[in-house]
Amino acid sequence: MEKINFKIYDPLDVKSLLRRKNSILSDLREKKLNTKFKIAILGGSSTEDIKLFLEIFLLTRDIKADFYESDFNTYYEEAVFSQGNLYSFKPDIVFIHTSLRNIMIPSLISKDECDILKKNVVDRFESIWSNIQKRLNCTIIQNNLEPPLVRKFGSSDSSNELGISSLINYINSYIHDHARNNASFYVHDINYLSSYHGLENWHDEKSWSIGKYAFNYTLLPYFSFNLFSIIESIYGLKKKVLVLDLDNTLWGGIIGDDGLDNIKLGPGDPISESFSRFQEYIKVIQSTGVLLAICSKNELTNALDGLSHEHSILKKDDFVSIKANWNPKSSNLIEIAKELNLGLDSFVFIDDNPAEREEVRSRLPEISVPEIGKDINDYVKIINQCNYFDRSDWSEEDKSRTNLYIQNIERADELSKYSDYQEYLESLEMKAIVKEFDIENSNRIHSLINKTNQFNLTTRRYTISEVNDIKDRKDKIGIYGKLSDKFGDNGLISVLAGSVDLKNSSFTIDIWCMSCRVFKRDMEFYFFNKLVDKVKALNLITIKGIYIPSKKNKVVEGIYNSLGFILAETNSEELTFTLDVRKYSLINTKIREGNDS
């Protein structure tokens, strides 16, 4: 099955997808998976194959979704007047598939008429958004608008207030503003997609008249792939680490043979400049929070020499790990994953050498290894189109991501000084804060819940409104934890939430997750001690913990046992544990109470 993944994207194989979509889908449906979430598609034009391709992409990542499609062009009626079954379907995600086909553009007009038209369009959107938000508390994804094929005023169509382009620009800014101000609203950028593939190609009458598709049918795989990337991003499934080869990847030539002065990098000749542009691109990717690492067959000294080259945009400190040796690349990649405590499926590996790519691909099929071609000038375009680093989920926190991991490397250095692990923990001078949910931290709480896959007992997800709801309810408890030490502040890294059942004097943990950045510091014990305090303060007797095994959360399968819970119930999907808090003795850790500043 992994083989299929590679053939479908890295980069996208549109020809096979269009031709063999049905057999690819039926193969993927053979996977035995539980439904992860429900997606409703509200269409202003046909959506059937948008859904089909989206389902294919989700299944390649082991995500089974249930789908609902509105009747043709009834997106407004379903959302606002509750026609159809949108609201009883209770989706986790609503995708609103609008396009220029849904905007009536009369041959206006006076400025007044134009203003009325603009107002009508955005008012309709507002009422769709507010109705869905009010009744479903779910994530909304909506297309912006593509540029028109025809420009009413030619080149001045954007600057003339009565122009079609001008109208579209206005509506798009309105949609983009809404996304900036609403954490659960995401834009599917067909304005970019249509430009990338060319408007001449995008606007296609045959697709409209035969299939009622708003754009060229052959672009559907790209469309659904972009949509899929947003969903991956929302659920924390995008790539986190970009691992790069050196010779003929970050610079031209082989540094060990050619020498530092003769590698191709920097101004001068076209090839050297191309490698510089590639490095600039990597630097841009890094600035969105992606971690960089090196995996190269080289002497370490040569590798470091190259990174100190006067025209190297990327320096030694930009990388969270540098492996330059003669071991198989797959072995080095496994080491890097261990150091960073991240899953191999969050890695992308770039190498100009097809044999190395194949070695990694065959031994570590979870890693994405794009076919970047033979020409340095194509690398950026190809990697970019793979959408590995769609950051629809981007938050302020991502700015400091590289620093957080570099602090972890310093901690690992510190650890090597101690033979006793507890002594090492003591030396870290850890301080923690545990508090109940509050509004200032709700965005971070929400993103931690939705993105944590390893230390996550149930892998249940909450919407932002559900998170905000918890602090106002008497029958719910939600707490978060922050951890800092002498190397730096890790920020908010753990969340636990659940329900109080007064009748049975019990508290059930619905969600418990912790960032992999702080594994093995005993933070989970410190955090749980605090929960027990809270539970006791409410005069409750029992804590119920649920463990739902997933592909990624094996690391926590034993946690309830280690806390003294007893296995009470087990079925095919989940294990339920119980703990009598009167018998619980607080676990000692090296963490002290901190002050929230």
Add this chain to the structure above:
Amino acid sequence: MTANSNKNLLIELIRDVTNNHNEKIDPDTQAMSIEGWDSLAQLNIIFAIEAEFNLKMELSDIENFKTVGDFLQHIEKNT
């Protein structure tokens, strides 16, 4: 390109798109009678033919097509 190989390419293409690998398909087969051939599959088949045989198909061309052979004839004429 011989007529026979065009025919085989077309039939293979139709089988792929409709995901129909068992039914007998030959030039006399009524297109719409092939299981899996609906209007959406038709759109897909048209684009696949355009890409495979490097030709253009207009709406007016397709309008009167009934059998697989009609599609084949169009391909023969335009390649």
